[in-house]
Amino acid sequence: MARVFIPAQIRDLTDGQEVVEVNGTTVREVIEGLESIHPGTRERLCRDGQLRPGLMIAVDSSVASSGLRTSINRDSEVHFLPAIGGG
Amino acid sequence: MSTNGKPKYKVIGTRPIRHDGVDKVTGRAKYGADIRLSGLLHGIVLRSPHAHARIVRIDTSRAEALAGVRAVVTAADIPPQGDRMVELGEGAVNMRHLSANVLAHDKVLYKGHAVAAVAADNVHIAEEACKLIDVEYEVLEPVLDVLKAMLPDAPVLNDDVRTDVMGGSPAASDRPTNVARQIIFTKGDVQAGFAAADVVLEREFRTGTVHQGYIEPHNATAMWNANGKVTVWMSTQGIFTARQQTAELMRIPVADVKVVPMEIGGGFGGKISVYLPPVAAALSKKTGRPVKVIMDRSAVFEATGPTPASYIKIKLGVTRDGMITAGDAYLAYEAGAFPGSPIGPGCMCVFSCYDFPNARVEGYDVCVNKPRSNAYRAPGSTNAAFAIETVVDEVCQQLGIDPADFRLKNGAKEGVRRVDGPVYSRIGMLETVEAIKASEHYQSKLAGPNQGRGIASGYWFNIGLKSAVTATVGYDGSVTLIEGSTDIGGSRTSIAMQLAETLGITAEQVTPSVVDTDSVGYTDVTGGSRVTFATGIAAIEAARDIQRQLVIRAAELWEVDPSTVTYVDGGVSGPDGKRMTFEELAHKLPETGGPVIGNGTSGKATQAGAFGTHCVDVEVDPETGKVQVLRYTVAQDVGTAIHPSYVEGQLQGGAVQGIGWALNEEYWYDDKGSMRNATYLDYRIPTCYDVPMIDTILVEVPDPQHPYGVRGVGEVPICPPPAAIANAIAAAAGVRMKQLPMSPPRIMSAIWERDAAK
Structure with missing residues (x-):
């Protein structure tokens, strides 16, 4: 199962768990799985079916260029991080 | 110099003459100011004299009546944006805020905020016409300091801003605030980490508002054709994001806008957001003629995005033998008039050079009455590096540990988990430290009194x-x-x-x-x-x-x-x-x-990030506080240097900008929020008299995600200089500087404080 690293500010929704193991083949499926286990998490990560503005996803430490459609492996790590740009 | 072997290439690694x-x-070479078109009109922007005020009334009739004036526009000529976020390539942008930044809606939020614009037969008529625009303001109290802006009773800039706490808002906070965003990262058990430390240091830091300092001012020439198609000639870091911003702001199809890139005289992150194209387009739409608008230098300073001033507090725990046990960081960055400071990357970078077993990072994005903050080389990282790298150096001094050895013991490497979560792939942090440690510079002896040497490291993700x-x-x-x-x-x-x-x-x-x-x-x-x-x-x-x-x-x-x-x-x-x-x-x-x-x-590939470690020698004049940089060496993991001269140039340029940030550069505001040094005579960037030749060591640890191992090189080199110089000043003068810039008055204050304490 994918290991979803829960952002500190929404761990109140996961009973304080920092990492939650969830089934899914894409980030979107993982978020749905997370929502089914810990209701309210999807709302904090997504808006209108998309990742919330200002956030980015890292899968196995690489920025996910395909957003919620990004494929994940059984043992992938999924992180939700502040979006970064550059100068 | 390169430090290790690499595949044999025929072209890569050579130094051909650049094509341009x-x-x-x-x-x-043709720059934006060189544009000449038949029927060209000239635009001038009227800017707010107040840092914070409500616009009660705008009367443009006297300006419009002036001979030679062809059009006047205000925010009323930019279509309403509603409450929408638009993805603009480097991230989503609140279009209402972007629009209000281009031409102020009901409030001005910083001195220099654009209020109206005139197109006329020449710039002199346009300037005269601007003086005839009557704007009635209700002046409001400005807030210019990040911590003051966070107070509950602070003047609030934007009625629509609430604190975003990872998609939610704090309970009982449905009222406007200047605190636009909170970020928190945690790793391990911070309390236990500090309990295991033999030395715990906590220090507070301040950094000033700093401009990118590109030489060429912003410019845009727009032609709104009779068929509804708009062409924009401009200096920009991104023609496609400029196109999209212009189209979204004017509420026309993206395909109806063509952006023609002119040569660009510097950007460093400051030429990504648009300021002038929608204004020039609106003026062109009204007149049916091409309109050119060019900022003067004071407008560039007062009305385009600088990098944020910041407050940072760092707590670091280390064992007697020099192993990091815990870190705690609090960062508050000024966003300027609208949310969007680089607080996210600041929080992600603050502990990124090291392997922290336990850490907590808390950050805030805060609106103040200054220009809307924008990117500047490794946005957010330099502020953070100044703080953490200064504390690391002080810990090394207390423990009697060589600062290079401390970094080799604790430095980030492949497999280390960052405090924000991801695990590093192949990176070259340790290699840059080794390169500095082995350098002739680091091994040499200082030549005289009042001299000191400092090192510091820095990180940037690269995208x-x-x-x-x-x-x-x-x-x-x-x-x-x-x-x-x-x-x-x-x-x-x-x-x-x-x-x-x-x-x-x-x-x-x-x-x-x-x-x-x-x-x-x-x-x-x-x-x-x-x-x-x-x-x-x-x-x-x-x-x-x-x-x-x-x-x-x-x-x-x-x-x-x-x-x-x-x-x-x-x-x-x-x-x-x-x-x-x-x-x-x-x-x-x-x-x-x-x-x-x-x-x-x-479109799929992502970079592994890059590190740099810098070494600097300075001499501090004990009577004036002037710091002279005597020698400077940059070691950076550049992956594979495609054209070594350009890589060296990036490292040198970044270091010089970092030296300016460290020693002199700062927006000076009076208590009304008026910038008092909005020219290059008074806003002091380094000249050739201020910096020595910057030596470079190209450490080549290829990024496996690029066929030839390229890593981005342009941003990392600005991160270490302020901390490296602060550490060198500490070695030279025995004073720990905690505020940027480390200008002569601040150095002297620190020296006098040191002497008084004896």
């Missing part, structure tokens, strides 16, 4: 994003390369070299051109240290596309099956020893169907 060099040094190129093979064996990455630092050549390397031809055979948005595929900004990496991958893909086509053409000429032909070593090889060079085959293309055009894109 002759035009640049002979003055023939990938999307690029496209098209390459056409000429019948004479040349290749024209069309790209959409505006060229700030020699990227035409670094991209052309990657294409040439892949095709096995010379860099001189390739003629690169940066073209408009109608003429090339979507390409993200020239920023984030991404162009040589991502547009380079697109060029390599285009070259491989050409290779595939040339194999088929050769097979046709030789009347053999294409599967028996390969492209190798700058030509095609076939059965029975058949061989044609690239040039020989190019000459025969007319016989086999004509042009060969290769296309390439990139």
